Amino acid sequence: MDKNEKGxxxxxxxxxxxxxxxxxxxxxxxxxxVLFTVTADLDAAFPAAAARQIGWHQVPLLCAxxxxxxxxxxxxxxxxxxxNTSLSQKEIQHVYLKDAVTLRPDLDGTDNTxxxxxxx
Numbered sequence: 001m002d003k004n005e006k007g008x009x010x011x012x013x014x015x016x017x018x019x020x021x022x023x024x025x026x027x028x029x030x031x032x033x034v035l036f037t038v039t040a041d042l043d044a045a046f047p048a049a050a051a052r053q054i055g056w057h058q059v060p061l062l063c064a065x066x067x068x069x070x071x072x073x074x075x076x077x078x079x080x081x082x083x084n085t086s087l088s089q090k091e092i093q094h095v096y097l098k099d100a101v102t103l104r105p106d107l108d109g110t111d112n113t114x115x116x117x118x119x120x
Contacts, residue, residue, distance in 0.1 A: 004041055013079075015097065016079055017050065019097060023093035030085060037080075039074055039076045042077065
């Protein structure tokens with residue numbers, strides 16, 4: 001994300017949620033809760049507001065700040081979707097957009113062939 005602006009944060013969050021939804025064929029009623037985190041340089045809007053704007057009205061949402069580790073990726077929004085599903089962990093498609101792909105070089109963005117022991 002290039003700017004700490006409300007519109008940019010909401011647009012980026014919508015893009016991320018829609019990509020997660022599309023890659024995993026999520027049924028909204030199966031979403032138990034969502035946790036959003038943002039780096040400290042993003043404070044112009046709550047990412048959860050974007051979820052409400054796309055119709056996630058009954059889903060519990062929470063926003064928090066990332067730990068400010070020196071050298072970490074700036075202007076980053078992360079989302080953890082807690083989903084009621086019968087899919088295995090290998091069947092879940094993780095989504096990393098733009099510069100966030102550097103957070104998980106073991107994933108190519110289209111599958112979930114994670115290397116054991118690596119985490120995000």
